[in-house]
Structures are given as C-alpha cells and as structure tokens.
Amino acid sequence: MVALELQDVRRHFGGVKAVDGVSFQVPAGKVTGLIGPNGSGKSTLVNLIAGVLGLTSGEVRLHGEAISTETADAVARRGVARTFQNIRLLPEASVLDNVMIGFYRLERSSLLASLLGLPSSRRETRELRERGRALLARFDMSAYEHVPAGGLAYGFQRRVEMMRAVASNPAVLLLDEPVAGMNDVEASALGGIFARLAEDGMAVLVIEHNTRFVAELCEEVHVLDSGRLIANDTPQEVMRDPAVVAAYLGT
Amino acid sequence: MIDFLKANQPVFDFFLLTLGFAYSQQIVLRCGVFSLASAAFAALGAYCCAILVVNLGLPPLMAIPLGAVLGGAAGYLVSVPLARLRGVYQAIATLALVEVVVAITLYAEPLTGGAVGFNNIPKHVGTVEIALAVAVVIYLLHALSISRIGRGFDALRQDEYVAASLGVSSRGQHTLAFIVSGLIGGLFGGLQSMYAYSVEPHQYGFSFMVTTLAAIILGGRRSLLGPVIGSAVVILLPEISRPLAEYRMVVVGVVMVLVVLYTPQGLGDTFLSWLSHRRASKQAPPPAKPLAADARTTKSKGDTYGRA
Amino acid sequence: MLAQQILNGLISGAIYALFALGFNLIFGVQKVLNLAHGAIFMSGAFIAYYAVEGGLPFWLALLIAMVVCGIASVLIDRFGFQKLRKYSQMDAEFGALVISIGIGQILTSMAQKLSQTKVLSFPFDTFPVEFFRGLGMRISLLQITIAAMVVVLVVFLALFLQRTTFGRQVRAVAINPRASALLGINARSVFMLTFFIAGAMAALAGVMIGLSFNSIQFMMGEPYMLKAFVVVVLGGLGNLGGAVAASLLLGVGQALCAAYLPPGLSDILIFTTLFVVLIFKPNGLFGGALAPAGVGRQ
Numbered sequence: 001m002v003a004l005e006l007q008d009v010r011r012h013f014g015g016v017k018a019v020d021g022v023s024f025q026v027p028a029g030k031v032t033g034l035i036g037p038n039g040s041g042k043s044t045l046v047n048l049i050a051g052v053l054g055l056t057s058g059e060v061r062l063h064g065e066a067i068s069t070e071t072a073d074a075v076a077r078r079g080v081a082r083t084f085q086n087i088r089l090l091p092e093a094s095v096l097d098n099v100m101i102g103f104y105r106l107e108r109s110s111l112l113a114s115l116l117g118l119p120s121s122r123r124e125t126r127e128l129r130e131r132g133r134a135l136l137a138r139f140d141m142s143a144y145e146h147v148p149a150g151g152l153a154y155g156f157q158r159r160v161e162m163m164r165a166v167a168s169n170p171a172v173l174l175l176d177e178p179v180a181g182m183n184d185v186e187a188s189a190l191g192g193i194f195a196r197l198a199e200d201g202m203a204v205l206v207i208e209h210n211t212r213f214v215a216e217l218c219e220e221v222h223v224l225d226s227g228r229l230i231a232n233d234t235p236q237e238v239m240r241d242p243a244v245v246a247a248y249l250g251t
Numbered sequence: 252m253i254d255f256l257k258a259n260q261p262v263f264d265f266f267l268l269t270l271g272f273a274y275s276q277q278i279v280l281r282c283g284v285f286s287l288a289s290a291a292f293a294a295l296g297a298y299c300c301a302i303l304v305v306n307l308g309l310p311p312l313m314a315i316p317l318g319a320v321l322g323g324a325a326g327y328l329v330s331v332p333l334a335r336l337r338g339v340y341q342a343i344a345t346l347a348l349v350e351v352v353v354a355i356t357l358y359a360e361p362l363t364g365g366a367v368g369f370n371n372i373p374k375h376v377g378t379v380e381i382a383l384a385v386a387v388v389i390y391l392l393h394a395l396s397i398s399r400i401g402r403g404f405d406a407l408r409q410d411e412y413v414a415a416s417l418g419v420s421s422r423g424q425h426t427l428a429f430i431v432s433g434l435i436g437g438l439f440g441g442l443q444s445m446y447a448y449s450v451e452p453h454q455y456g457f458s459f460m461v462t463t464l465a466a467i468i469l470g471g472r473r474s475l476l477g478p479v480i481g482s483a484v485v486i487l488l489p490e491i492s493r494p495l496a497e498y499r500m501v502v503v504g505v506v507m508v509l510v511v512l513y514t515p516q517g518l519g520d521t522f523l524s525w526l527s528h529r530r531a532s533k534q535a536p537p538p539a540k541p542l543a544a545d546a547r548t549t550k551s552k553g554d555t556y557g558r559a
Numbered sequence: 560m561l562a563q564q565i566l567n568g569l570i571s572g573a574i575y576a577l578f579a580l581g582f583n584l585i586f587g588v589q590k591v592l593n594l595a596h597g598a599i600f601m602s603g604a605f606i607a608y609y610a611v612e613g614g615l616p617f618w619l620a621l622l623i624a625m626v627v628c629g630i631a632s633v634l635i636d637r638f639g640f641q642k643l644r645k646y647s648q649m650d651a652e653f654g655a656l657v658i659s660i661g662i663g664q665i666l667t668s669m670a671q672k673l674s675q676t677k678v679l680s681f682p683f684d685t686f687p688v689e690f691f692r693g694l695g696m697r698i699s700l701l702q703i704t705i706a707a708m709v710v711v712l713v714v715f716l717a718l719f720l721q722r723t724t725f726g727r728q729v730r731a732v733a734i735n736p737r738a739s740a741l742l743g744i745n746a747r748s749v750f751m752l753t754f755f756i757a758g759a760m761a762a763l764a765g766v767m768i769g770l771s772f773n774s775i776q777f778m779m780g781e782p783y784m785l786k787a788f789v790v791v792v793l794g795g796l797g798n799l800g801g802a803v804a805a806s807l808l809l810g811v812g813q814a815l816c817a818a819y820l821p822p823g824l825s826d827i828l829i830f831t832t833l834f835v836v837l838i839f840k841p842n843g844l845f846g847g848a849l850a851p852a853g854v855g856r857q
Contacts, residue, residue, distance in 0.1 A: 069856065081416070090406060092524075093409065102417060114401075115400070117394025117398070344834055347789075347837065348834060351826075468656070504663075504664035511643075511657045515643065
C-alpha cells in the first residue's frame with residue numbers, strides 16, 4: 001500500500017530550481033532510502049513533504065489525499081512524523097516531557113476539560129506519562145527520565161528524538177540524516193529499529209548521506225541530484241549505476 | 252500582629268492585584284508570544300466595570316465578569332493581526348495597542364472622564380474577593396499547565412518549528428493564549444476599579460507594562476510560582492526599602508539588574524529547576540548501554556496508523 | 560501657517576531622529592531593545608543643566624553631557640548586556656530588557672532625588688534667542704542649530720557606516736555577529752562604539768529638547784521612548800535612513816495633528832498607524848530587517 005506519494009513536485013527559489021519534477025512513492029511496511037550529494041535538494045524535499053515549504057507545483061499525497069498546501073502542524077496531525085538534521089529537542093524540558101509531546105496529536109482532551117482540570121484530562125495525562133515511560137524503557141532511557149534533554153550526549157539526544165517521532169505511531173516517518181555522526185555499531189542498532197518499525201506497518205523514508213547504511217537497510221533507494229531523480233532501484237543496482245557514481249564523485 | 256496585617260493590607264491587596272496581572276502577562280509569554288497587551292486588557296476591564304456599575308447601575312457581580320469577557324474578546328481580536336508577527340515585532344505591536352487604549356481613554360472624556368480619570372467609584376471589592384479571584388486563576392492555570400494545552404504551550408515557547416512538526420497549531424494555541432490573557436487581565440482590571448475608588452488612563456500605560464513584565468522576568472516565565480515571587484519583589488521591595496526613603500526605587504532598579512544577571516530564568520524557575528536537577532542526579536544514570544537492536548514500538552490499544 | 564507647522568514639525572522630527580537613531584543603532588547591532596535610552600536622554604539634559612548652573616559655557620556643558628552619556632551607555636552594555644551573552648537567546652533577550660528597565664529606573668530615581676521632583680530650566684541666557692523671518696515663516700536660531708546639528712550628525716554617521724573600515728565592521732556585526740567574529744572583527748569594540756554614539760546622540764537630543772521646551776524633568780524620557788518605537792518600526796528596524804525619514808514624518812504628522820485636530824487625537828492616530836503598519840508591512844515603510852514570520856508554508 002502506498003502511504004506517501006510525490007507527483008512532479010517542484011520548488012523554485014527565484015531562478016534556482018531546488019527540486020525540479022520529483023515523483024516517487026513511499027510504500028507502507030518498507031524502508032525507502034533517498035540519497036544524493038550535497039545540495040541535491042534532499043532537505044528541501046523533506047521540508048516540502050512536511051509542510052514547512054510550499055510547492056511551486058506538483059502534489060504530495062498521503063493515503064491518496066493531497067496535503068500539498070497544508071501547514072506543518074496539519075501535516076503532522078495526519079500522521080507524518082519527521083526528525084531534523086540538527087537535533088531539535090526542547091532543551092529545557094526533561095526527556096520524559098520531550099517524549100510526551102510526541103503524543104500531542106493523539107490527545108483527545110477537550111479545551112474545557114483541560115482548563116478546568118476535569119478528571120478526563122488528568123487521566124489522559126497520567127496514561128500518557130505511563131506510555132512515555134514504557135517507551136523510555138524500550139529505548140533503554142528510563143534512567144534519564146528527569147534529565148533535561150539539552151544536557152544529554154549526542155547519541156542519547158538522537159534516541160530521544162527518535163522516541164518522540166515514533167511516539168504517536170505515525171503512518172509515515174521521515175528521517176532526515178538520522179545516523180549522522182554515529183559510529184557503525186550505533187548506526188546499525190538504529191537501523192534495526194527502523195526495520196522493525198517498517199515491519200509493524202510504518203512507511204519509513206530515510207534521507208541519508210551514509211550510503212552504506214542506506215544500502216544495508218533499504219529495499220528501494222532513490223537518488224537525487226540537482227533537484228531531479230537520477231536513479232531508483234535496489235541498493236545494489238543503484239550503487240553500480242554510473243550516473244549515480246558520477247553525481248557523487250562530481251561534488 | 253493583627254495591627255501589622257491591617258496596616259499592610261493595602262500593600263497585600265496591591266500585591267494580589269499585581270499577581271493577577273502578572274498571570275495575564277505570563278500566559279502569553281509561556282506560549283512564546285511576546286505580547287505586552289495585558290495593560291490594554293486591564294484598562295478595558297477596569298473602565299468597562301466602572302462605567303457599568305457607576306453609570307448604568309449594574310451590580311458588581313455582573314460587571315466584573317463582563318469586564319473579563321470584554322478583555323477576552325479584545326484578546327481574540329488582537330490575536331488575529333498578531334498571528335503574522337513574532338518576537339520583538341509582537342512586543343511593539345502590543346505596545347502600540349496599549350498606547351492606543353491609553354490615548355482613547357484620555358480622549359473619550361464624556362465616557363471615561365478623560366485625563367482626570369473615572370472617580371468616586373464605590374468600593375465593592377476587598378482583599379477576600381481579590382484573593383479568591385487569584386486562587387481561582389491559579390487553579391485554572393495549573394490545570395492548564397498539566398494538560399495537553401500546557402504541553403503544547405511549552406513546546407511552542409521553546410521551539411515553534413518542532414512543535415509544528417508534532418501537530419501543535421501555533422495559530423490556534425496563540426489565539427487561545429491571547430483570549431486567556433485577556434480574560435484574566437480584564438478580570439483583575441475590573442476588580443481593581445471596584446477596589447481602588449478611581450481609575451485613570453496612565454495607570455495602564457507604559458509603567459504598568461514595565462512592572463508586569465519585570466515581575467514575570469524576575470520570577471520566571473514558566474512556573475506558576477514565578478509570578479508570585481516576581482510580584483512580591485516588585486511590590487514589596489519598594490516597601491521594604493522604604494527606610495532608604497528617596498533611594499528606594501534606586502534599590503529596586505539595582506535588585507532587578509542583579510537578579511537578572513545571576514538568575515536569568517527568574518528566581519522562581521531557577522529554584523524549581525534546581526529542585527528537579529537534584530531529583531535527576533539522585534537517580535544517577537548507569538553507564539551507557541548500546542541500543543538494543545530489537546527495541547520495538549508496539550501499537551497501543553486504540554491507536555491506528557495515519558489519522559488518529 | 561501650514562508651512563510654519565511643517566517647519567516646526569521637521570525640527571521636532573529632527574530631534575526624534577537624534578533619539579531614534581541611537582536606539583535603532585543599538586537594536587540593529589545588538590538586537591537589544593535598550594529601554595534605558597530614555598533615561599540617558601534625560602541624563603544628558605540634567606548633566607548639561609548642572610554644568611551650566613555651575614558656570615560652564617553652554618557648548619562645554621553640552622560636550623560634557625554627550626561624552627558622559629556616551630560612556631555611561633558603554634558601561635551599561637559592558638556590565639549589563641554583555642554579561643548576558645552567555646545565556647540562551649531567549650533568556651538574554653528578556654534579561655536585556657529587564658536590565659535596561661532597571662538601569663532606567665535607577666537613573667530616573669536619582670534624577671528625581673537630585674531635582675527634588677521639580678521641573679528645571681536652563682538659565683535664560685544659555686542660548687541666544689533670535690528669530691529669523693522669511694517666506695512667511697519664522698524660525699529661531701535654536702531651531703536652525705538643531706537642524707544643522709542633526710544634518711551634520713546624520714551625514715557623518717552615514718559616511719562612517721558606508722565609507723570607513725570600522726563602519727563596515729559595524730554593519731557586518733549587525734548582519735551576522737558570528738560570521739564577523741570568524742572574520743576577525745572585534746565585536747567588543749563595535750559594541751562599545753555603537754553604544755557610545757547612541758548615548759552621545761541621546762544626550763544631545765535631551766539637551767536640545769530641554770532648551771526648546773525650557774523644561775527638564777526626570778520623566779522627560781518616557782514619551783520619547785514611545786515615539787522611538789514608532790520611528791524604529793515605521794522606518795524599519797535597523798534601517799537608519801528609514802529611521803530618519805520616519806522621524807521627520809512623525810514630527811510633521813504630529814505638528815499637523817496638533818494644529819488641526821482636537822487634542823489627544825494625535826496619539827491615537829500615531830499608534831494606530833504603527834499597529835497597522837506592523838500588521839501589513841512589518842519591515843517598515845522603507846524596508847528593514849526581515850520580520851520573522853509564523854509557521855505557514857514558506
């Protein structure tokens with residue numbers, strides 16, 4: 001089943017064609033990779049899908065419905081989660097608080113219940129706290145529950161960001177350079193998590209520089225260069241594609 | 252002892268009123284909106300109440316809530332144009348708004364009494380009523396803080412883009428914050444007019460803005476304890492340093508500078524985060540374990556992928 | 560008559576420019592709203608007053624006031640704003656605001672004590688009172704002097720920022736402090752200079768106002784702070800040319816309102832205009848630093 005579909009997506013900044021007619025699909029239940037040299041438009045593409053940037057033309061569809069003009073928060077509420085290239089945690093908040101905000105789009109308490117502190121609102125908060133703690137346990141972060149997120153080591157911050165992104169069981173997970181700066185062991189472990197998430201039904205799109213990581217993890221890889229897709233195939237085929245090699249060497 | 256309390260009651264009352272205004276100021280800052288409009292909401296509430304009670308003979312029990320509602324409506328109206336601004340620009344826009352309100356209250360003499368102010372308002376409100384109002388506001392704000400709205404506000408304040416990526420609508424939440432700020436500001440403006448016998452335009456001008464903002468920054472932008480401490484500092488400090496006679500405001504200024512330099516997050520917030528740091532360090536984290544490769548997130552009951 | 564109003568308006572606009580330029584300069588370079596600026600303005604007037612009372616010639620008193628206020632401004636930065644640099648951006652922003660409020664409070668209270676809350680005025684013979692007539696209008700020597708001073712200062716400032724190396728450094732720091740540091744620009748000295756210039760100009764404005772209206776009192780800075788906000792926004796935050804243009808517009812606008820409209824209406828108009836401009840053109844009428852937008856799709 002196709003979760004996310006891009007159709008002829010373009011984004012121009014004045015004369016610069018950052019994304020120039022990109023079309024591909026991100027199916028549910030699989031990990032899809034998107035690679036490309038620096039400046040190829042990967043980040044722009046993520047921002048176009050996530051609702052941060054507007055499309056010059058083209059469509060982005062989620063489960064068949066167009067989301068091309070929806071704001072970032074609306075896109076998120078539909079079940080598209082993303083991580084950021086530079087980790088953006090809420091620095092003042094504790095690890096648990098950071099994870100709990102990941103549940104935001106699931107919360108059902110009405111305005112009135114929240115304002116008046118009605119039992120339904122309190123109960124939901126309690127339940128979410130428990131779910132947050134469970135998530136922390138699965139990621140081996142229980143000990144850091146009360147630690148302010150800003151003070152954690154880089155690897156741990158990545159974990160918190162991951163927990164936050166998957167907390168609400170999104171349909172689509174956009175990972176923007178998730179293993180940057182990690183060693184092979186750490187990256188491999190994280191990759192295992194992505195694979196499990198896909199097995200559970202999520203549509204995972206990994207935008208990465210680390211081509212080996214992508215090759216080990218993804219079933220299908222798309223290659224972006226200067227705003228256009230120049231290849232899409234299995235990782236093995238893509239790595240052998242002369243156009244891809246040229247694009248990477250040329251930078 | 253009773254004499255001491257009786258003698259200082261006006262100061263305490265003023266402290267409570269300032270606390271109310273401080274909460275009105277804080278709720279918008281809490282969600283990342285740099286609005287100084289509380290002064291305008293207070294002015295609207297105060298004059299509305301005075302006019303309704305004195306000119307139209309409404310009972311205060313009706314007039315005060317109406318003042319609050321007027322403040323809330325103004326908050327909603329203000330939120331619309333201010334949605335496109337951020338940071339300092341919001342601050343200046345709301346400052347302009349406050350000055351417009353001051354100028355209008357000066358100008359609309361037949362209605363408001365002009366520069367002389369609205370005088371001879373019978374006193375309907377005392378310490379008990381104000382304290383009650385403060386207690387109610389604290390309860391409501393506390394409930395808000397621990398709810399999803401409070402979480403959304405905190406996220407918006409710290410990083411608007413991250414909050415958006417998690418589904419928090421800045422437009423909606425900012426509007427909510429403005430409305431709540433307006434309701435609280437209007438409420439305490441109304442209470443003040445029913446307490447202080449008179450209202451005058453400059454009461455809710457630049458000085459008011461400066462005082463409430465200082466109370467929040469000194470006490471803390473995040474916690475509910477913050478405004479309590481901040482208001483206490485701003486109101487009580489001049490009283491305590493009264494023996495220093497004409498230099499007491501100099502002392503206030505010096506204390507403000509020192510507090511900010513050493514506790515930039517505010518006395519209240521700094522204290523509370525010190526407490527939670529102690530709690531966190533007591534559970535000293537064990538050495539780092541590599542991430543278990545099959546850590547899953549399993550679906551919880553009731554969740555579905557996609558639209559939740 | 561209309562021409563006379565416009566002329567008077569231009570002169571008061573020139574004074575607004577003096578005040579607002581310094582304020583805008585600090586904001587442009589340091590991104591700080593220095594709410595103590597009004598107190599510095601007032602202090603300049605006070606210092607000059609006491610100097611003249613002490614027997615010094617007016618020009619010397621003026622110079623002393625400008626230098627002292629320039630230094631005071633630098634000290635405020637050095638011991639106030641700079642100390643906040645190590646904190647997070649939001650804490651530093653709010654902290655700077657409160658520090659400037661606190662310092663403004665200190666200065667105002669000291670002035671209040673010193674003057675015993677009385678309104679002071681310069682001795683009558685401080686500045687020659689002479690009028691010139693021409694083209695159906697009347698202008699005083701003081702007004703000519705003010706206009707001349709402001710023109711000279713603005714031209715100097717413009718040349719300084721555009722043509723000199725140090726001026727370029729100031730502009731670089733305003734645009735991107737971190738990159739400038741990497742390029743070896745000493746941000747510290749840039750800050751010192753901008754604060755000095757701002758303080759000196761505010762003092763000059765204060766003295767001129769004190770002379771023009773024949774009154775000096777400890778609260779005289781407050782209305783100017785508000786006008787400075789108007790000017791700075793209309794002209795564009797950080798846009799100095801825009802600030803000058805907006806100041807003149809404001810001065811003329813106010814004079815016309817005072818002449819032709821019932822009293823009290825002018826403030827309503829001015830601040831409503833400010834509000835409206837902010838909503839539709841937050842970059843100011845003449846374009847300035849980009850106002851950060853919300854999170855709609857960019």
